[in-house]
Amino acid sequence: MRVIGLMSGTSVDGIDVATAELDLNDDVVELIPLGYVEHRYPERLRESVHAALPPGRSTGEQLCQLDTRLGQVFAEAAQRGVQEVAGGQADLIASLGQTIYHWVEGGQCLGTLQLGQPAWIAEATGLPVVSDLRARDVAAGGHGAPLASTLDAWWLRDLAIRDRAIDSGRPAAALNIGGIANVTVVHADSSPVAPTVAPTVAPTVAYDTGPGNALLDAATLLVTDGARDHDTDGVLARQGTVRADLLERLLSDPYYAATAPKSTGKEHFNAEYLRQQLDGLPSVDSGDLLRTLVELTASTVARDIRAHGVGTVLASGGGMHNPVLTEALATRLGDVALRRSDEHGLPTAAKEAYLAALLGWLTWHGIPGNLPSATGAHQPRVLGSITPGSAGAPPAVAVATRPTRLRVLSPETPDT
Numbered sequence: 128m129r130v131i132g133l134m135s136g137t138s139v140d141g142i143d144v145a146t147a148e149l150d151l152n153d154d155v156v157e158l159i160p161l162g163y164v165e166h167r168y169p170e171r172l173r174e175s176v177h178a179a180l181p182p183g184r185s186t187g188e189q190l191c192q193l194d195t196r197l198g199q200v201f202a203e204a205a206q207r208g209v210q211e212v213a214g215g216q217a218d219l220i221a222s223l224g225q226t227i228y229h230w231v232e233g234g235q236c237l238g239t240l241q242l243g244q245p246a247w248i249a250e251a252t253g254l255p256v257v258s259d260l261r262a263r264d265v266a267a268g269g270h271g272a273p274l275a276s277t278l279d280a281w282w283l284r285d286l287a288i289r290d291r292a293i294d295s296g297r298p299a300a301a302l303n304i305g306g307i308a309n310v311t312v313v314h315a316d317s318s319p320v321a322p323t324v325a326p327t328v329a330p331t332v333a334y335d336t337g338p339g340n341a342l343l344d345a346a347t348l349l350v351t352d353g354a355r356d357h358d359t360d361g362v363l364a365r366q367g368t369v370r371a372d373l374l375e376r377l378l379s380d381p382y383y384a385a386t387a388p389k390s391t392g393k394e395h396f397n398a399e400y401l402r403q404q405l406d407g408l409p410s411v412d413s414g415d416l417l418r419t420l421v422e423l424t425a426s427t428v429a430r431d432i433r434a435h436g437v438g439t440v441l442a443s444g445g446g447m448h449n450p451v452l453t454e455a456l457a458t459r460l461g462d463v464a465l466r467r468s469d470e471h472g473l474p475t476a477a478k479e480a481y482l483a484a485l486l487g488w489l490t491w492h493g494i495p496g497n498l499p500s501a502t503g504a505h506q507p508r509v510l511g512s513i514t515p516g517s518a519g520a521p522p523a524v525a526v527a528t529r530p531t532r533l534r535v536l537s538p539e540t541p542d543t
């Protein structure tokens with residue numbers, strides 16, 4: 128089945144559009160990445176999304192307009208996926224939408240809002256759309272994030288069995304550095320599905336470690352007076368040194384010490400937060416500010432990965448394009464091998480869009496897409512809502528076996 132996955136993260140840099148051929152072979156999901164494109168947001172829409180994100184406030188009218196415009200632009204993105212990558216032929220669209228608010232209080236996720244009305248996508252493409260993939264996990268007591276835990280657990284488990292480069296004697300981890308950074312730690316024999324059977328080893332855990340690029344982007348906007356929205360290639364950070372007083376203050380945020388499951392977003396780590404952290408400190412110059420925030424991301428991610436005794440990390444997300452960040456991360460990780468998800472077939476920039484495709488495919492086949500040990504949900508759940516395509520209500524598609532692993536195959540594989 129050919130599925131287009133759509134994703135725009137908290138960085139609001141654009142919609143990642145990935146096309147995957149997905150199939151189930153016994154208990155192994157086979158994913159063939161056919162390619163991806165990035166669909167930029169029109170500048171005005173991007174500004175409106177930024178204005179609506181915390182600490183911004185929005186009216187019902189503004190949210191309605193955003194939901195509509197985002198749905199229309201996601202529809203354009205999906206059409207590009209169908210035409211430019213899928214060769215004009217796809218079966219299903221899966222959309223993670225644009226998170227506008229992720230409501231966490233007292234360590235519990237109480238609600239989460241992703242906009243990008245799927246009816247526009249179905250109308251433009253004629254294809255069924257699976258959307259709103261987080262809400263069901265939240266309703267089942269979870270954080271609705273990181274949903275990457277499902278892909279990661281199945282993928283790393285398969286790699287640990289098949290690939291000697293992944294040390295199967297130590298846990299492996301997946302890391303995504305988007306606006307927020309999240310990790311998934313997979314123990315070699317972790318039960319990859321619902322913990323209905325008592326696991327014999329530690330279950331898979333996944334959570335947001337804290338800011339990935341969110342504070343770096345906020346700081347870049349601040350020090351360039353809005354001229355630049357991210358520190359391209361870490362040029363500013365490279366000129367600075369870590370300010371110990373600021374780093375110490377940042378690290379004292381109780382989020383880092385809180386136990387998983389946990390999730391966070393721009394509700395917490397935003398420009399206003401950054402201003403408060405700088406308040407009362409001797410003035411911090413631009414380079415030092417960026418370099419210190421690089422260190423914050425690198426040290427919080429690395430500390431957690433090391434604490435889990437991880438041997439290999441597969442990393443993805445826009446933060447992997449920032450060389451100052453990857454160097455700091457490698458230093459902090461010590462003897463933990465840092466590898467890019469590309470090395471195993473999933474491009475760093477598109478891994479989360481492939482995740483969207485996987486989640487849509489799972490829902491289409493009635494297979495739960497959440498991993499309760501990671502998100503904190505009480506039970507596995509089939510995620511999302513389905514908007515029918517031009518063919519009308521979809522038939523139920525049953526599978527004989529529940530997946531326990533995921534294998535990324537090369538697009539050159541025959542019979543695609």
Ligand SMILES: Nc1ncnc2c1ncn2[C@@H]1O[C@H](COP(=O)(O)OP(=O)(O)O)[C@@H](O)[C@H]1O
Nearest residue numbers: 136137138305306340359360444445446448449
């Ligand atoms: N060349 C680069 N140099 C520095 N940072 C980069 C570069 N490319 C991407 N990034 C960072 O990655 C972010 C986008 O990452 P992404 O994985 O798309 O995050 P999200 O899922 O939040 O949208 C940008 O906002 C920026 O901070």
Ligand SMILES: [Mg+2]
Nearest residue numbers: 136138140141
């Ligand atoms: Mg992005």
